[in-house]
Amino acid sequence: MDSLMDNALMLKVREGDLDKMGLLFERYHRELFGFLYHMSGQPDGSEDMVQTVFYRMLKYRHTFTGEGSFRAWMYHLARNVLADFRQKHKRSAQQYDLANYAEKIAGGLAADEALHKEQELAALREALASLSPDYREVLVLSRFQELKYEEIARVLGTTEGAVKVRVHRAMQELKKFFFSIEQ
DSSP states (O other): OHHHHHHHHHHHHHTTOTTHHHHHHHHHHHHHHHHHHHHHOOHHHHHHHHHHHHHHHHHTGGGOOSSSOHHHHHHHHHHHHHHHHHHHHOOOSOOOOHHHHHHHHHTTOOHHHHHHHHHHHHHHHHHHHTSOHHHHHHHIIIIISOOOHHHHHHHHTSOHHHHHHHHHHHHHHHHHHHHHHHO
């Protein structure tokens, strides 16, 4: 139901009702930040990229047809913004700001539980960072952003079957890296 509502909102934006973009921003800016942060490892850069994605949504609103989901279209734009960011910064090494994430997950947990969660998160981030960008992208979209395989296929311009295979292979690689870090 939300996807129909999102599509309707974006169609209104397309028709010139730019105030509706604020609703979409409120609904998706955190989710989009999470995706861009997981893919780039740059908190400040991710904030900038979120703004750029929403700017491009306005600039290219005429390209939104309402067919397919708004989220798939949004992530397609986000991938382009991310590619531009990488080209501009030419950084291959991933550097994650674990302190911010540790604070978020620790809220209210006992100190030893928080430390254990922080260590697990650090190991997972390290394993995720060691994956190829293609594998990391499908895992972030499917597991963290909870996009359906059909939506991911639209974002990546491929088939649903190819996405399933890529996610499976990425999970195998992640397990291999994660368990090698744990030992």
